[in-house]
Amino acid sequence: MAASLQDIQRRIASTKKTRQITSAMQMVSTSKLSQIQRHGGSYTVYADALHDVVAHLATAHINNVSGTLLEQRHVSKVGFLVLSSDRGLVGGYNSTLLKELMARITERQLTPDQVVILAVGGNGADFFKKRGFDVAYEYRGVSDVPTFTEVREIVKTVTTMYDNEVFDELIVGYQHFVSRISNEVHLEKMLPVSTEDLEESKDDSKYTADYEMEPSAEQILGVVLPQYAESLVYGAIIDAKTAEHAASANAMSSATDNAKEIIDSLGLQFNRARQSAITTEITEITGGMAALD
Incomplete structure (x- = not known):
């Protein structure tokens, strides 16, 4: 899951750079x-x-x-x-x-x-x-x-x-x-x-x-x-x-708008993945405490 989060973060960073370039070109x-x-x-x-x-x-x-x-x-x-x-x-x-x-x-x-x-x-x-x-x-x-x-x-x-x-x-x-x-x-x-x-x-x-x-x-x-x-x-x-x-x-305006949509979509995907990871960790901790009891 951590690798997946890092991959999404890299895609977000890359797309933001692309958006900066297309915005400047526009x-x-x-x-x-x-x-x-x-x-x-x-x-x-x-x-x-x-x-x-x-x-x-x-x-x-x-x-x-x-x-x-x-x-x-x-x-x-x-x-x-x-x-x-x-x-x-x-x-x-x-x-x-x-x-x-x-x-x-x-x-x-x-x-x-x-x-x-x-x-x-x-x-x-x-x-x-x-x-x-x-x-x-x-x-x-x-x-x-x-x-x-x-x-x-x-x-x-x-x-x-x-x-x-x-x-x-x-x-x-x-x-x-x-x-x-x-x-x-x-x-x-x-x-x-x-x-x-x-x-x-x-x-x-x-x-x-x-x-x-x-x-x-x-x-x-x-x-x-x-x-x-x-x-x-x-x-x-x-x-x-x-x-x-x-x-x-x-063309550059359309590319900039598309990049923003991709960033928003990746951001939502990142938040869901992080939420899932936190939920999994809480479940594991709860399970461990129950096992100790």
């Missing part, structure tokens, strides 16, 4: 989530303004879009930019995303030869490598609150590969941050840029007058459009990182 993830939400809020202002400019130029001034990121071409290969995490301890963040990506590939009846994977995050890269897909680009170690300067290599590589016709269409797959307790998978076609989407989202109230442009609207669009495509990719990375921190905070 606080760290929550802090990172707050930081990236502030950063993402300021970036959204720039992204929205850039979107309005591109929408106005692309839909109001351009008739011939050949040779730009707006050009629709025959799709021989589809690029998938997969935004996953480098580490675990994020609940179903990665598994849900990768399952949806595989479902989309199957739905479109794409073979591995028709798919080009661009992986940001180790989980996505390892997943598709094991399944025989061409991982043409891989980036690990994105910081917790990425700046545009840090991920410039990623966005430049993506747009350059599209320009060089490594793939003819780009689908970006990531977990979209909905709230602190909820994420949802987004699979968005980002390249070529859709003129229909731009037309639908254009706010005409911001542009009530005609403008004379120098240089031409076509030349301006040629400069602004790549920046817009880069902003879409960067915005998706920010969104994915926000969702990752939320998933991590939730």
Whole structure:
């Protein structure tokens, strides 16, 4: 019985240490989530303004879009930019995303030869490598609150590969941050840029007058459009990182709660075992005294 009590005590001590670790990790993830939400809020202002400019130029001034990121071409290969995490301890963040990506590939009846994977995050890269897909680009170690300067290599590589016709269409797959307790998978076609989407989202109230442009609207669009495509990719990375921190905070919160339940259960088990041991000792002492009498 004494050995059993010691075993329970060791389990309680071990679980308490685990709870301390998961609680600390939850606080760290929550802090990172707050930081990236502030950063993402300021970036959204720039992204929205850039979107309005591109929408106005692309839909109001351009008739011939050949040779730009707006050009629709025959799709021989589809690029998938997969935004996953480098580490675990994020609940179903990665598994849900990768399952949806595989479902989309199957739905479109794409073979591995028709798919080009661009992986940001180790989980996505390892997943598709094991399944025989061409991982043409891989980036690990994105910081917790990425700046545009840090991920410039990623966005430049993506747009350059599209320009060089490594793939003819780009689908970006990531977990979209909905709230602190909820994420949802987004699979968005980002390249070529859709003129229909731009037309639908254009706010005409911001542009009530005609403008004379120098240089031409076509030349301006040629400069602004790549920046817009880069902003879409960067915005998706920010969104994915926000969702990752939320998933991590939730996973660590659940782990902390589970550890507390285990500690309470072990404590009850320990008290019962100790009570049983005391009862047994009293019985033995009483029996011994009766034998002496």
